[in-house]
Amino acid sequence: MGVFVMPSLGADMAAGTLVEWLKTPGDRVEHGDIIAVVETDKGAIEVEVFEDGIIEQLLVSKGQSVPVGTALARIGGTENIPSAAPAQTQAAPLKPATEPPLSQPLATVAPPPIEASSLRASPAARRLAAERGVDLASIAGSGPDGAIQLADVETASIGPAKTGPGLDLTAMRRAIAAAMARSKREIPHYYLMHRIELSRALEWLDRYNADRPPPDRLLLSAIILKASALALGEFHEFNGFYESDHFVPSKPVHLGNAIAIRGGGLAAPCIRDAANLPLAELMARLRDLVARTKRGQFRSSEVADATATVSSLGDRGVEGLLPVIYPPQVAIIGFGSVERRPWADEESLVVRPVMTVTLAGDHRANDGHRGSLLLRRIEQLLMHPEDL
Incomplete structure (x- = not known):
């Protein structure tokens, strides 16, 4: 028997609010299944x-806010359970003596709270709407099944934020x-900091996209991510x-991507095993990740598993x-952005597309010598995009 706990979804996350259960007692689940939606300061996370x-049993009810590590549900093994067991059959609760030791006490499931309105909205969203005078009926929710999330209320908030002393910061x-x-x-x-000349990468990208419809085309960002992931896979100390x-160190490269969220804020969910993805698959995952993150929707593994992060402000x-x-x-x-700059090409001075790449490293784990080699490796990979 296993225990499903409130995960840590950020470096400073202390607690989360259970917005919705997507499974019920008796349901069979497999590794990777989405079973709950949890709201944190960065939105609703699957x-x-x-x-x-x-x-076997749900231990926390909808609307409860519990600390990281609190048991949310108990999951039993399938070895003694017939495969055709009906989903609506609930296993009998386990006796306390058989429960594994937990860092947090098990909560008792209370009856679902009666909503004051038929609108689907998270508790945090309702509280903020009440504080700011926002009519929930006027908001189109971006959460599961149209549920209104904290970020939706932030976007619709009435009045400008305070400035100066006593700045009213949002939760995010x-x-x-x-x-x-x-x-x-x-x-x-x-x-x-290192400057990279991108003529070959951009020319190859133009050839690749020439005969493809827009949904199948690559962006420069996909090439940058793949080159970064491959380089990080070679330089494990980063x-x-x-x-x-x-x-x-982590053997797989789960590459975080800094993405602006609709209504303000920033998140850096990851693309898992980015170094081993073909460029087309990496581009498809990036499009999906950006679209969901801008709505404040991402999965727990995307938030918690990033092993390194890439940030780009080139489009700004x-x-x-x-x-x-x-x-x-x-x-x-x-x-940074791609800019046309003077570039020394053998004995000539020419104008070339150039991008500035920077690295912030943790001196406890790595150093500038290895960091310079990492940036140089990214440059080498971008010089041969056909091999990515």
């Missing part, structure tokens, strides 16, 4: 299960502030987590950026 089995802004403050307080950052005073016309590492990661790579 939470996956990481074992096969049968839902507070979460970002806490994570970034922790990063700058705990992580000894160092920064490197890919992983610094926890408990030591660095734990920024030449370069000095990003802040998201703990417990140990590196973040920044990409």
Whole structure:
């Protein structure tokens, strides 16, 4: 028997609110199935299960806010359960003596709260709407089945935010502030910058897209992500987590992507195993991830599993950026805009498309020498996009 707990979905997440159960007692689940929706400061997140089995009991009811690590459900093994067992059959609750020790006490399922309105909205969204005088009926929800989320209320909020002393930060802004403050307080950052000439990459991209319809075309961002993921896979000291005073490298590269969320805020969900994805598949996943993240919808593994992050402000016309590492990661790579600049080509001075790439590294896990080799490797990969 396993216990499904409230996951940690961010460096400074302390608790989450259960918005909805997508499975009921008696349902069979498999690794990767979405079984619940949890609301955090960054929106509603679909939470996956990481074992096969049968839902034995739901331990937290809809609307409850519980700390990270609290048991949400119990999942039994399938070895003694017939495969044709009806989904509506609920297993008898286990006796307390058979329960495994938990870091948090098991909560008792209470009857679902009676909604004051037929509108589907998370508790946090209702509270914020009441505080800001927003009519929930006027909001089109972006959550599961049209549920209204915190981000939807933020977008529809009445009146400008306060400025100056006593700045009224949103919940998401507070979460970002806490994570970034922790990063700058705990992580000894160092920064490197390198300019890359992109003629070959852009010419190859034009040829690749020439005979393809728009939905099948690649963007430069896909090539950048693939080159970054491959380089990180070679330089393991930049890919992983610094926890408990030591660095734990990760073999797969789950590449986080800094994405602006609709209504304000930022999230960096990851594309899993990005180094091993074909470019077309990587582009398809990136499109899907960006679309969902802008609505504040992403999965728990996309939030919690990123081993390194890429941030780009090139579409905003920024030449370069000095990003802040998201703990417990140990590196973040920044990409600026593509600009036409003078470039020394052998004995000639020519104009070429150039992009500035930056690296923020954690000096506890890596150093500038290896960081410079990492940036150089990204350049080499972008010089041969046909091999990506």
